[in-house]
Amino acid sequence: MRDFAALFEALDTTTSTSAKVAALAAHFRTAPEADRVWTIAILTGRRPRRSVTTTELRRWAAEAAGLPDWLFEDSYAVVGDLAETIALLLPPAETRDAASLADWIARIRGLAGRPEAARRAAVLAWWAALDGTERLVFNKLVTGGFRLGVSQGLLTRALAEATGRDAAEIAHRLMGDWDPATIGYDALILAEDRAASGARPYPFALAHQLDGAPEALGPPGDWRAEWKWDGIRAQVVRRAGALHIWSRGEDLVTPRFPDLAPLADHLPDGTVIDGELVAWGGDSPLPFATLQRRIGRKTVPKTLLREAPARLLAYDLVEDGGEDLRALPFDARRARLATLIAALPPGLPVEVPPLLDFADWPALAALRQTARARGAEGLMLKSAGAPYVAGRRKSGGWWKWKLDPMTIDAVMIYAQAGHGRRANLYTDFTFALRHGDELVPFTKAYSGLTDAEFREISAWVRRNTLERFGPVRRVPPEQVFEIGFEGVQESPRHKSGLALRFPRMLRWRRDKPAAEIDTLETLRALLP
Amino acid sequence: MSRTDPVLRFEAAGIHCPTGGFFIDPWRPVARALITHAHADHARSGMGAYLCTPLTAAVLRHRLGDRRIEVMDYGETRQIGDARVSFHPAGHVPGSAQVRVEIGGEVWAVSGDYKTAADGLAEPFAPVRCHAFVTECTFGLPVFRWRPQAEVMAEVGAWWHETAATGKVAMLGAYSLGKAQRLLAALPEGPGPVLTHGAVEGVTQVLRDAGLALPETIPVTPDTDPKAHPGALVIAPPGALGTAWARRFGPSSTAFASGWMALRGIRRRRAGDRGFAVSDHADFAGLTDAVLATGCDRVFATHGYTASFARWLGDKGLEAGIVATEYTGEDIDAAPETETPAAAP
Ligand SMILES: [Zn+2]
Ligand SMILES: [Zn+2]
Numbered sequence: 001m002r003d004f005a006a007l008f009e010a011l012d013t014t015t016s017t018s019a020k021v022a023a024l025a026a027h028f029r030t031a032p033e034a035d036r037v038w039t040i041a042i043l044t045g046r047r048p049r050r051s052v053t054t055t056e057l058r059r060w061a062a063e064a065a066g067l068p069d070w071l072f073e074d075s076y077a078v079v080g081d082l083a084e085t086i087a088l089l090l091p092p093a094e095t096r097d098a099a100s101l102a103d104w105i106a107r108i109r110g111l112a113g114r115p116e117a118a119r120r121a122a123v124l125a126w127w128a129a130l131d132g133t134e135r136l137v138f139n140k141l142v143t144g145g146f147r148l149g150v151s152q153g154l155l156t157r158a159l160a161e162a163t164g165r166d167a168a169e170i171a172h173r174l175m176g177d178w179d180p181a182t183i184g185y186d187a188l189i190l191a192e193d194r195a196a197s198g199a200r201p202y203p204f205a206l207a208h209q210l211d212g213a214p215e216a217l218g219p220p221g222d223w224r225a226e227w228k229w230d231g232i233r234a235q236v237v238r239r240a241g242a243l244h245i246w247s248r249g250e251d252l253v254t255p256r257f258p259d260l261a262p263l264a265d266h267l268p269d270g271t272v273i274d275g276e277l278v279a280w281g282g283d284s285p286l287p288f289a290t291l292q293r294r295i296g297r298k299t300v301p302k303t304l305l306r307e308a309p310a311r312l313l314a315y316d317l318v319e320d321g322g323e324d325l326r327a328l329p330f331d332a333r334r335a336r337l338a339t340l341i342a343a344l345p346p347g348l349p350v351e352v353p354p355l356l357d358f359a360d361w362p363a364l365a366a367l368r369q370t371a372r373a374r375g376a377e378g379l380m381l382k383s384a385g386a387p388y389v390a391g392r393r394k395s396g397g398w399w400k401w402k403l404d405p406m407t408i409d410a411v412m413i414y415a416q417a418g419h420g421r422r423a424n425l426y427t428d429f430t431f432a433l434r435h436g437d438e439l440v441p442f443t444k445a446y447s448g449l450t451d452a453e454f455r456e457i458s459a460w461v462r463r464n465t466l467e468r469f470g471p472v473r474r475v476p477p478e479q480v481f482e483i484g485f486e487g488v489q490e491s492p493r494h495k496s497g498l499a500l501r502f503p504r505m506l507r508w509r510r511d512k513p514a515a516e517i518d519t520l521e522t523l524r525a526l527l528p
Numbered sequence: 529m530s531r532t533d534p535v536l537r538f539e540a541a542g543i544h545c546p547t548g549g550f551f552i553d554p555w556r557p558v559a560r561a562l563i564t565h566a567h568a569d570h571a572r573s574g575m576g577a578y579l580c581t582p583l584t585a586a587v588l589r590h591r592l593g594d595r596r597i598e599v600m601d602y603g604e605t606r607q608i609g610d611a612r613v614s615f616h617p618a619g620h621v622p623g624s625a626q627v628r629v630e631i632g633g634e635v636w637a638v639s640g641d642y643k644t645a646a647d648g649l650a651e652p653f654a655p656v657r658c659h660a661f662v663t664e665c666t667f668g669l670p671v672f673r674w675r676p677q678a679e680v681m682a683e684v685g686a687w688w689h690e691t692a693a694t695g696k697v698a699m700l701g702a703y704s705l706g707k708a709q710r711l712l713a714a715l716p717e718g719p720g721p722v723l724t725h726g727a728v729e730g731v732t733q734v735l736r737d738a739g740l741a742l743p744e745t746i747p748v749t750p751d752t753d754p755k756a757h758p759g760a761l762v763i764a765p766p767g768a769l770g771t772a773w774a775r776r777f778g779p780s781s782t783a784f785a786s787g788w789m790a791l792r793g794i795r796r797r798r799a800g801d802r803g804f805a806v807s808d809h810a811d812f813a814g815l816t817d818a819v820l821a822t823g824c825d826r827v828f829a830t831h832g833y834t835a836s837f838a839r840w841l842g843d844k845g846l847e848a849g850i851v852a853t854e855y856t857g858e859d860i861d862a863a864p865e866t867e868t869p870a871a872a873p
Binding site: 012013014065067068070071074075078079080081084085088089136419420421422423424451459462463468470 | 669670671672673788790791792793794796797798801802833835836839840843852854856
């Protein structure tokens with residue numbers, strides 16, 4: 001595993017993409033083939049199934065380190081990463097084990113189903129034979145929590161560089177369902193017959209955020225506009241008589257959307273539609289919160305299917321009659337999409353929302369202001385002549401032009417230390433609004449300030465602590481912040497009765513005294 | 529000054545000895561201050577009179593200008609009112625001391641900042657037997673376990689060589705007082721000279737003048753030509769990294785030496801290209817051993833992971849509490865001005 005630990009360290013200690021690609025490409029040239037497949041699997045989120053629970057790992061590690069459970073938990077709260085916490089708390093290794101990544105994964109998989117005493121003994125022995133980064137990597141394999149800052153794009157670039165093959169082809173090969181335990185490097189990356197088979201979707205095209213004015217994009221006539229729906233981005237694939245629904249996280253979510261099953265009977269074979277899955281309220285999408293109730297459930301109860309029926313808002317056609325359309329311009333793909341959907345019988349849970357009509361950019365800006373009322377979160381702008389390009393590339397010509405967030409001024413009442421990269425700063429704050437004479441906590445937020453501002457507010461928190469509850473400190477209600485959010489909904493679980501979507505700090509309002517913060521009534525007035 | 533006064537009391541201005549009429553490391557102006565060491569959060573300006581070790585006095589004069597400063601050597605004792613006080617090596621930075629205060633046979637000790645492993649430069653930490661111990665615990669969690677100094681210094685040396693081999697300047701962020709000189713003294717021979725930021729050079733020269741043997745350095749001035757020093761290592765306060773001052777050296781690899789570098793998350797946020805876990809504070813085992821070695825039965829934790837460390841000591845049967853102070857510990861996010869010597873008023 002030394003190779004893989006070295007790769008992990010190389011990726012971890014640089015922010016340069018070319019250095020990352022170089023480190024990955026070197027690994028794909030020199031590491032044992034089985035290790036390469038597992039590296040790809042790990043970087044694309046295909047981790048070995050967990051054979052040990054995190055509760056067991058915490059207990060065993062605390063025992064091996066000779067620490068009480070509460071001190072283990074205090075440490076974990078500061079480090080913020082279970083694998084790293086365990087690696088740091090255990091005593092230094094006694095020996096070094098030279099097994100490969102694939103060997104280690106086989107060992108870890110071999111733990112499944114064995115009694116706790118045997119699994120415990122094995123893990124303790126392995127910990128004692130691994131040090132530093134190797135121990136950290138082992139823990140991450142066991143806990144299944146790898147986040148390496150390697151995008152799909154970087155990985156495919158590196159594989160293309162190492163193999164001399166086309167990056168787009170590599171990207172397509174990596175999509176879909178394959179099992180690193182059974183597939184070889186050759187079959188996955190090199191062999192000829194895997195190109196377009198089965199259920200595999202295409203790498204998703206992603207949008208850039210438009211921060212300035214759209215005028216910068218050029219003449220409005222070169223652009224098409226759509227509502228930006230707040231749903232689940234998905235590709236619907238119909239091949240060999242079967243329907244497969246892929247979410248953008250590359251999860252196969254077909255069983256969670258039984259209401260889309262009729263599409264299997266009517267879409268022609270060799271069809272891949274890109275669009276947004278939303279919960280449908282008859283003529284417009286329901287709030288995202290409604291759809292959210294369906295996510296995370298393996299099977300969807302009948303009542304939910306009735307209350308929140310899913311619908312595919314189709315906006316692109318990537319494959320038609322088995323033909324890959326990605327090289328065609330947007331307008332041509334869109335025309336074929338319209339033809340395809342128009343030919344379907346009525347009553348199916350799919351539609352192509354019309355493109356928006358606009359004469360010039362100011363007209364579109366005015367239209368954008370009405371997005372919220374239509375259940376959209378802004379606009380999408382797409383370059384009429386651009387091909388369908390994987391990832392977030394300028395050449396793909398997709399821009400999201402979101403509404404400005406809703407905002408409210410609130411006062412900080414609790415602060416909690418951050419973890420991981422901000423373990424030495426106070427970064428997690430609880431905010432309150434006024435309600436009569438009371439301050440009612442209504443949201444937490446932990447992002448949006450600069451490092452310098454976090455340093456300053458942390459120093460203030462340390463000096464002004466009124467009470468401590470474990471890692472949380474109560475502070476005097478003096479510091480006012482402008483909180484931005486994307487939506488608000490009723491929530492009986494919260495003391496305020498309201499829950500925000502994507503709350504974050506927009507600004508530290510040093511100019512504003514706490515007496516002038518907003519009230520709970522102001523926030524209620526923003527309910528849809 | 530009744531007979532029932534405790535030896536030390538924790539007050540809004542600092543740690544107070546009512547019987548002796550003095551404060552230890554106060555954070556508000558008081559008439560008489562005993563100072564454990566010259567870091568800005570422990571030794572502030574505005575005190576009527578200062579008492580500290582001779583090395584601390586030398587750095588204080590450099591930082592604060594001409595003040596009323598009296599000195600006392602390690603182990604020497606002095607009677608202040610009914611209190612008998614003495615200084616004992618804390619091993620934190622050159623000149624750093626623990627303060628021992630004895631009144632009517634009851635002994636309290638204030639650690640200031642300390643580390644238990646010898647660094648080859650600061651006078652090594654010596655435990656003080658006492659009834660009550662006031663301790664820092666900046667790194668008072670068991671995830672902090674320092675590796676032997678020689679291993680880490682060899683890694684710093686290897687990074688310096690690798691950096692020089694690619695034609696870049698090695699830029700190392702380290703505290704002006706303590707960390708910078710410790711690195712100077714312990715680093716292996718490098719591929720070029722060591723250049724120092726003004727704040728680092730100032731303190732280094734003060735310590736040289738006071739008799740410490742420190743290797744030669746080249747102070748960076750507005751006239752310094754970066755190209756004239758191939759293979760150089762630049763030592764600068766953390767706040768100077770990434771500023772216009774640092775950019776004049778052209779392509780560089782930046783590294784940071786701090787105990788916080790033991791955590792991957794902070795390393796990624798703050799370290800630039802490399803982070804080396806070197807601290808002038810004790811690690812968790814060092815703190816625990818130090819507390820136990822005092823033989824005390826009461827402990828007060830002043831700064832750092834106070835809640836966890838106090839509970840850990842409580843589990844060991846000690847009476848351990850937390851006191852609020854304004855010490856900041858090893859603050860890697862300190863603004864640059866706390867790192868540069870204050871102009872003499
Ligand atoms: Zn200090
Ligand atoms: Zn301190």
